[in-house]
Amino acid sequence: MNGMDTEEKQGRFIGVGVGPGDPELITLKALRLIQSADVISYLANAEGGSQAKSIACEAFVGVAHKQHEIAIVMPMSTDRQLANDAYDRGAKAIAHELSQGKDVVFLCEGDPLFFGSFAYLLERLEGRFACQVIPGVSSINAASSALNHPLTVLKESLAVVSGRHSPEQIDSALEQHDSVVIMKAGRARPRILMALRKTNRIQDAKYLEYIGRDNERIVHDVSTLENGAGPYFSLFVVTKSERGTR
Known part of the structure; x- marks a missing residue:
């Protein structure tokens, strides 16, 4: 098995901007990728609530296949070490799915690369996996x-x-x-x-x-x-x- 075969089997890590709050501001491209993804990931609080997933809720209506979810629990703290630990764990879980050939869509409020949490995962994964960004309304x-x-x-x-x-x-x-x-x-x-x-x-x-x-x-x-x-x-x-x- 050569390196290209291994790469072809890897999934894509896709940061999808879902906009600031109005579900109707999600782009058609973002909607399509959310609905077709094998795995959906997002930040969540300790109770499992996610602003990004809540904004994108209508995108999950009628999805025919079962989607695995990776909730990255982010502590409400100003301690960056705790945040970095959460991103490390999230990146590890996402990398596992990508290495199995599954596309992972990460939901991000607003735009993924404008004050977006996606950026911290991107820097952990982009050297090993194909990455894509779908802009959102900031x-x-x-x-x-x-x-x-x-x-x-x-x-x-x-x-x-x-x-x-x-x-x-x-x-x-x-x-x-x-x-x-x-x-x-x-x-x-x-x-x-x-x-x-x-x-x-x-x-x-x-x-x-x-x-x-x-x-x-x-x-x-x-x-x-x-x-x-x-x-x-x-x-x-x-x-x-x-x-x-x-």
């Missing part, structure tokens, strides 16, 4: 649509930062760029509100939670927002209050 695009407001126009600059960045980094982005999206607001919400006031961008900001889901929340006047931690799936969109037309 939360920043969904936020712009929910607000009916463009992220950038003309020569405006756009920066995307995380609530995990330092106060200095967030301040710098708000001062240097016309439009700023601050992802993963969550626990950092009080710091972000402070940064918006400090840089005089509080009137430029909008706040969104759970975009495209039943519990979606949009706050247009963030000066009224509670000064406490918010949910993980939340972000701020900051754009110029006045824009040129030419």
Whole structure:
């Protein structure tokens, strides 16, 4: 048996973006691959709940063959070692299925390569197996649509930062760029509100939670927002209050 025969028997590792929350934003290609996959994988909490699988629930209706599932239980902790251990275990389980010639589709909220957990599995597997990525609608695009407001126009600059960045980094982005999206607001919400006031961008900001889901929340006047931690799936969109037309 030569190396090519062995490679041909291996399955593909496919990262599929399922969008930010609305099941109807799943692309036709993503739908087809989810329904035809031998194995479905996703991140899950300790109780087995999965945001990505929940978003893609309609894709499983009517699937004729039995699909094996690999739930990668991710501890709710800021300890990266615990997260890395979970990714190691997940990659090992996925590699086992791939080596048996089975395609594994990993479901990822939003886009797989934009703040996506898929990236951590990809770096563990791409040197050994064929990998493919199916893009999904990101939360920043969904936020712009929910607000009916463009992220950038003309020569405006756009920066995307995380609530995990330092106060200095967030301040710098708000001062240097016309439009700023601050992802993963969550626990950092009080710091972000402070940064918006400090840089005089509080009137430029909008706040969104759970975009495209039943519990979606949009706050247009963030000066009224509670000064406490918010949910993980939340972000701020900051754009110029006045824009040129030419």
